[in-house]
Each structure stands twice: as structure tokens, then as C-alpha cells.
Amino acid sequence: MRKLSWIIRWPTSLRARLALACTVVAVVVAAAGMTLFTTLLHRGVDASVDTVLQARAAQLVRQLDPSRPATGAPSERKEPGPTPVSSRDLDSFSLVYRPDGSLYSAEPASAAAIMRGTHELTEARRESTRLTVSAGEEPLRVLARPVVRSDGTWVVAVGTSLTPASAAADRAVRDLDIGVPVLVILTGIGAWLLAGASLRPVDRMRADASRLSQRDESGRISVPERTAELARLATTFNGLLDRADYSLDRQRKFVADTGHELRTPLAVLRIELELADSPSSTHAELAEAISHARSEAERLSKLADDMLFLARADSASPLVHLEPTALSVVIATAIRAHRAKADSLTIDLGLKCPETTYVLGDGAALRRIMDNLLSNSLAVTPPGGHVRVEARHDGEEVVVVVSDTGPGFPPDFLPHAFERFTRPDPARASGRHGAGLGLAIVAEIASAHGGRVSAGNRPDGGASVTLTLIATAPERQPAPPSHSNPAPGR
Numbered sequence: 001m002r003k004l005s006w007i008i009r010w011p012t013s014l015r016a017r018l019a020l021a022c023t024v025v026a027v028v029v030a031a032a033g034m035t036l037f038t039t040l041l042h043r044g045v046d047a048s049v050d051t052v053l054q055a056r057a058a059q060l061v062r063q064l065d066p067s068r069p070a071t072g073a074p075s076e077r078k079e080p081g082p083t084p085v086s087s088r089d090l091d092s093f094s095l096v097y098r099p100d101g102s103l104y105s106a107e108p109a110s111a112a113a114i115m116r117g118t119h120e121l122t123e124a125r126r127e128s129t130r131l132t133v134s135a136g137e138e139p140l141r142v143l144a145r146p147v148v149r150s151d152g153t154w155v156v157a158v159g160t161s162l163t164p165a166s167a168a169a170d171r172a173v174r175d176l177d178i179g180v181p182v183l184v185i186l187t188g189i190g191a192w193l194l195a196g197a198s199l200r201p202v203d204r205m206r207a208d209a210s211r212l213s214q215r216d217e218s219g220r221i222s223v224p225e226r227t228a229e230l231a232r233l234a235t236t237f238n239g240l241l242d243r244a245d246y247s248l249d250r251q252r253k254f255v256a257d258t259g260h261e262l263r264t265p266l267a268v269l270r271i272e273l274e275l276a277d278s279p280s281s282t283h284a285e286l287a288e289a290i291s292h293a294r295s296e297a298e299r300l301s302k303l304a305d306d307m308l309f310l311a312r313a314d315s316a317s318p319l320v321h322l323e324p325t326a327l328s329v330v331i332a333t334a335i336r337a338h339r340a341k342a343d344s345l346t347i348d349l350g351l352k353c354p355e356t357t358y359v360l361g362d363g364a365a366l367r368r369i370m371d372n373l374l375s376n377s378l379a380v381t382p383p384g385g386h387v388r389v390e391a392r393h394d395g396e397e398v399v400v401v402v403s404d405t406g407p408g409f410p411p412d413f414l415p416h417a418f419e420r421f422t423r424p425d426p427a428r429a430s431g432r433h434g435a436g437l438g439l440a441i442v443a444e445i446a447s448a449h450g451g452r453v454s455a456g457n458r459p460d461g462g463a464s465v466t467l468t469l470i471a472t473a474p475e476r477q478p479a480p481p482s483h484s485n486p487a488p489g490r
Helices: 002-007 014-063 109-113 120-124 163-211 228-277 283-314 327-344 363-380 438-448
Strands: 093-097 103-107 129-135 138-149 152-161 323-326 348-352 358-361 386-394 397-404 452-457 463-470
Touching: 014 093, 014 138, 014 152, 014 163, 093 109, 103 109, 120 129, 120 138, 120 152, 138 163, 163 228, 228 283, 283 438, 323 327, 327 348, 327 358, 327 363, 327 386, 327 397, 358 363, 358 463, 363 386, 363 397, 363 438, 363 463, 438 452, 438 463
Parallel strands: 348 386
Antiparallel strands: 093 103, 093 152, 129 138, 138 152, 323 358, 386 397, 397 463, 452 463
């Protein structure tokens, strides 16, 4: 049983499946076609014979003029006696019967015995009748018609042998019995060859894919020119490879930049620890080394946190949970958190935001955006300058602008402002030790909110970052916070 199931198992090769499916369909169609053809052929032969018989019967009816009695009185004509019937006589014969059922004439005379005593003669007196009778082993087709005359209803019968027509039909069927299997075999062979030709571009695509390696970034799958479906498939695969290469390049650059960023604080930590471990270090030098080590450890901790966030952004896991969020509360909370630093730097930190500003967002993620933007602005704004946060409704969106009076962004930095590990020139970066991930995180969070972010310079000097989010209505109106709109500056 297992051996039989292995023999009749459906082939795994697509080419073999296509060829086998075409062969099976050809067999089914051929069998149905042969059956239908044989049936229609025999019907056609019968119809052709009947047509000839109708013409002969009509000619005989015209000879038997219904307007006058038949030539010769019935008593004067003798019914021909039975004579042997030859196959030649059966090719074409005619019979005429009187109203009393006796035979009036027979052409040839040997055909007189063909319909003698048949009950169809009784039916033929009412309507035309077609019947098939046998003379020995010879099948005969007979057409009997009634002829109404003044002296009664006569019956005219004409017939012919079915052997020649049946022999021709049988020859045609025998020819089909030989030709159809040959045609089915040729169909299977043609399907095998056609499937092979159709799948040849797939083999080339498979060979191209097998030659691709992780280090071969320029390799692509060849696009077939004559097969639209496979061309679309190859184009899709090449697009997938392009995206994979872009992601791989991004990951490589991310790893390289991460290693570069980690190298400096780790080197500083090692130097400070070596200094602290030195027996000749004074108490003041030890305290300073520990302070520097703590600062570098904090920097490493923030860098690790930022890199983990960006790694999560590159994965399929969701970054944010969107719900109606009071943006005015988020911004006011961030302003309060940075107020002490702004006061220590004598920087005027101001806010202009309607209290009923709601967006579809994640409060914690939006707070991270505001912390990053405010930290950047406070780090580059000189003492006596100011940092402003302004939010306004713009149709179905909320626009938040964070601006400062620092040196602004270098023009060549703006196209790359939101890329990872990118920094402006030293003038913009003086006084801060960021890794260049703050704006990249802002861009990732904005994209996760379905919003957008852009950077630019103010006409009167300083930089500005514009964040656009989707406005929404609150689920319920909360009580306004007591410090949602702190006064600008001190």
C-alpha cells in the first residue's frame, strides 16, 4: 500500500505538475470530445440518410397521384411473391401498400419481404414513421409515409442499407482511437517543454539569488524581459534587497558610530580610575577623578538608553501608545523641569500654548521630545539669551516650535540634522557632550505619532525645530494645571 501511494504520489516538481495537469486535462477533454463526436457523427449519419429518404419518398408520392385511382385495379395486380433478398437490392428500395395493407408494388421485387407483417405499417397510415429494421444481419433505415387518396389511405415506404454509412462512421471513430492518444502524448510532451521554457527565467533568478552573498551588496536578480509576471516578481525581490542593503548599511553605520562614541567615555573612565588608583593622588585629585568618572558614567548610561530606544525603533515593536493627550500639560511639565537650568544660565525660558491643546499621542514619548529639544536649545544659547516654545492649532494639526537665540544650524548640517550620530560644527556643539542622537530620537518619535519634524534657522538668528502632530479632542476635559503656562523668563 505504501509502495502504491509512493507511485501515485503527486510530483514535487512544478514542471512535472504542469505537464501532468495538462496531460490529465487533455485526456479528459479528448474522452469527452470523442464521446460527443461519436454521438453527433451517428446522429448526422442518420439525419443524412433520412434526408435522402425524404426526397425519395416525396418523389414516389408525386408518382402516386392522390387525385386519381392507382394505375390498374387492385385485383389486376398481383402481389409479388417472396424472393431472396440480396445486399445489392438493399442499397435502395421502395414499397407501396394499398389501403387494405396488401403490397401494391416493390422496387426491387426482392424487397417485398422486408416489411411484411410489421406493425409499423399500421402506424404509418396515421403519420410518417422512421424505423430501423433488419434483413438478416443487414440494418436498414426505412421511412414510411401515408398517402390519402379517394380510394383510401395508401402507404409509401422507402429505405436503404445503413451498412455503408455505419462503416464510414466506424472508420472515422477508429481513426480517432489512434489519433487521439497520439495527440494526448504530444500534448504532454509539449506541456513539458513549454513548462520548461516558461520556468527557465525562474531558474536564472534562482541562480542569481544563490550567487548573492552578504558582502555582495551590488548583486541583484536579473529581470526577465518577456514575462511580465516574473519581471514584477524579480523587481519586487530587488526592491526587497535594496531595503535589506539600506537596513544593513544603517546597522553597520550605527554599530560603527556606537563604537566610536563609546570609545571616548570608556577611555576617560579608564584614565580617571587609573588616576584614582594612583598612591600619589591627593584627596582633591581623587575627588575630581571620581566626579569626572561619574559624569562619564552618566554619559554612557544616557548613550546606552538612546541606543536601546533607536534599536527598538528599528524593530517591529510599537514605540508609542496613541491616545488623546493634553500637549499643553506635557510641554508645561517639561518647561518646569528645565527651569532651574535655564535660571542658572540666565536664559529666558518662555512658553505660549493654549490650555486646550490635545493631540493623538503618547505622553511619555512627547515628554522625551520636549526634553531633547529643550536640552539642545539650552546647551547652545548664550547667557542672556532666550528659548521659546510655542504651540498653535493649524487645521487638524498642532504645530510646536522650539526656538533659541544660539548660533543656529550650519546650512550644510540641516539636510542631515535628524540622522544618527550627526552633530553641527564645534561652534554649535560647544559646551555639550551629546552623541548626536537627540534629534534622531525626536524624528523617530514624531514618525511613530504620524507626525513630522523639521529644522531651520530663524531670520533674526538662532535655530528652530518645528514639530507637527495630529490634533484630537479630549476624552474628558481635565482640570487645567496650576502651572501650565509659566511666565516667560524669571
